[in-house]
Amino acid sequence: MNLCIGADLGSTAIKVVINSGETPLWHGSAPTVPNQERVVRKLIDEGLASIGANGAGYRIAATGYGKKLLTGAQKNINEISANALGLFHQSGGRAGVIINIGGQDSKVIHLTPDGRVRDFRMNDKCAAGTGRFFEQAARILDVPLEDFARLGAAFQKEIDINSTCVVFAESEIVSLLAAGAAREDVIRGLCASVARRAAGLMGNDDAEGNVYLDGGPALNSCLVAALRDELATDIHVLETPQYTVAYGAALSLLENTD
Helix, strand or coil, X not given: CEEEEEEEECCCEEEXXXXXXXXXXXXXXXXXXXXXXXXXXXXXXXXHHHCCCCCCEEEEXXXXXXXXXXXXXXXXXXXXXXXXXXXXXXXXXXXXXXXXXXXXXXXXXXXXCCCCEEEEEEECCXXXXXXXXXXXXXXXXXXXXXXXXXXXHCCCCCCCCCCCCHHHHHHHHHHHHHCCCCHHHHHHHHHHHHHHHHHHHHCCCCCCCEEEEECHHHHCHHHHHHHHHHHCCCEECCCCHHHHHHHHHHHHCCCCCC
């Protein structure tokens, strides 16, 4: 069995996907810690054991912030290209725009009809509007991130969270709670704030094809609903949006993609 492995060494999590050709066989993740290569190797060993492929030949493509730390990779690919390749393939060629909310940045990627990157914009100057923003908010609210979707859907009052800096946004959340705001309303306000920032990255370009929300925060249906309201269009989410970039890296081993 000749396997293709994609390793996405992100700012908050390391994701690994094992493919046989274009077919995903296994995926797994672990928090980003020092010695990222060791973490990747451990995930690969776990994946190979899970699919009964110990000793099988494989190639690795690395992407993400830490891609150059994986010394044994046969290929490095930038995360924009990997994201586009992975999501366009998994959407069956229907994706026109990708909104990726990462751990420490957010991106909007416009695709051509054949899946190439036409344009992209990135916010990597501040943690507001990113996965880290949600993690900090969860700590202040004392609510697990996985409960955000359920609680946000139960909001009763629209709350505007206007701070563009994550530090000031934290102060704003604390002030809202002190004034008696319900956690459900604050969570909905947080999702609406992130949705506004993502929509701002869209620019004035018309979306050609379907809009997909990608990255771990895409699993938060409250964020999906807020983005749908902000853009006034359907928002699509893959089953495992946190692994799209790693999957695209694995696919890049099958073609000449930088």
